[in-house]
Structures are given as structure tokens and as C-alpha cells.
Amino acid sequence: MERIAIYPGSFDPVTNGHLDIIERGTQIFDRLIVVILKNPKKQFLFSPDERIEMLKTSLLDFPSVEVDTYDGLLVDYAAQRKAHAVLRGLRALSDFEYEFQMALMNRRLKREIQTVFLMTGMRWIYTSSSIIKEAAMFGGDVEGMVPPLVLARLREKFPVLANPR
Ligand code: PNS
Numbered sequence: 001m002e003r004i005a006i007y008p009g010s011f012d013p014v015t016n017g018h019l020d021i022i023e024r025g026t027q028i029f030d031r032l033i034v035v036i037l038k039n040p041k042k043q044f045l046f047s048p049d050e051r052i053e054m055l056k057t058s059l060l061d062f063p064s065v066e067v068d069t070y071d072g073l074l075v076d077y078a079a080q081r082k083a084h085a086v087l088r089g090l091r092a093l094s095d096f097e098y099e100f101q102m103a104l105m106n107r108r109l110k111r112e113i114q115t116v117f118l119m120t121g122m123r124w125i126y127t128s129s130s131i132i133k134e135a136a137m138f139g140g141d142v143e144g145m146v147p148p149l150v151l152a153r154l155r156e157k158f159p160v161l162a163n164p165r
Pocket of ligand 1: 008009010011037038039040042072073074075102105106
């Protein structure tokens with residue numbers, strides 16, 4: 001049986017921390033579907049189309065990974081795609097409560113879908129889309145934390161980043 005996992009998130013924008021989890025996820029699952037979902041708690045910098053383009057370009061080397069978007073519940077999408085697992089990365093302790101809540105709610109909504117956590121690589125422990133956007137907004141250099149196309153798109157959004165401090 002093909003083992004399919006969903007890797008959901010906002011990906012606003014995708015970071016090297018996400019790519020690390022995706023790369024390791026491909027070693028566990030036959031197929032990984034990266035899906036951009038709505039997080040009502042967040043305001044977005046990039047449109048869904050921009051986020052898809054950045055993800056797709058950054059994942060060209062991963063033929064077993066697909067990129068998609070969905071407007072609804074994660075567990076409904078997982079069931080539609082016949083996935084058995086949801087993959088999430090865990091960074092510092094601060095992620096734990098939110099991830100715990102989400103995993104338990106998803107389990108309550110659909111018992112047969114398992115959430116699998118991978119510890120983030122040490123290099124990416126403090127990498128998050130939010131902190132990268134904040135640094136970039138004020139001209140902080142984020143090279144090496146995001147894929148090349150994301151760096152280029154951040155420089156377009158924040159001209160101050162063209163000459164980082
Ligand atoms: O990258 P994020 O913002 O931490 O990802 C959160 C995301 C998008 C996975 C979460 O908000 C989500 O699953 N949204 C879709 C609605 C849903 O199913 N929520 C969880 C159960 S209430």
C-alpha cells in the first residue's frame with residue numbers, strides 16, 4: 001500500500017526549515033502532498049499563487065512531492081487524498097502546545113488520520129516564516145534561511161532588503 005502523507009501549513013513563505021522536514025518526510029512516505037491551507041489566525045504577506053510558485057520552484061528536485069491548496073478542514077482534505085498521515089515539524093518547546101491542540105482536534109474530527117512529528121534540524125530551530133518576514137521588512141539579512149526564489153521575492157516586497165544590514 002502506498003503511504004501518503006499531507007504536509008499542511010501556511011507557507012508564507014516556505015523556509016529552509018520546511019524544506020528540511022519535506023526532505024526527511026520523503027524518506028518515510030512514498031508520496032508527500034504539501035498543501036497550503038487557511039490559518040484564520042494569520043495575515044498573509046504572499047498570495048496563494050505566490051506561495052504555490054515559491055513552493056513548486058523550491059521542490060523541483062523532489063518528484064514524489066506535490067503542491068496543492070485547499071479551502072477547508074485539513075482532515076477532510078487528507079481523507080479526499082486518501083492520506084493516512086499528517087506531517088508536522090516541531091521546533092522549540094513553544095510549538096508544542098499549539099501542535100498538541102491541533103493534533104488532538106484533528107484526531108477527534110477523523111480518528112484514522114495520524115499526526116506524525118519530525119523534530120526540526122538544529123540549524124532551523126529558530127527559523128519561522130514570521131520571524132523571517134519581520135527581519136526582512138526592516139532590512140535584516142535572511143540569506144541562507146530561505147530558498148533563492150523566496151529571497152528574491154522578499155527583496156521585491158521589501159526594497160530595503162536589497163542592501164541588507
Ligand atoms: O503553518 P501554520 O500556519 O502553522 O499551519 C496551520 C494550518 C494551516 C495547518 C492550520 O491552521 C490548518 O489546518 N488550517 C485548516 C483548518 C483546520 O483544519 N484546522 C485544524 C483543526 S480545527
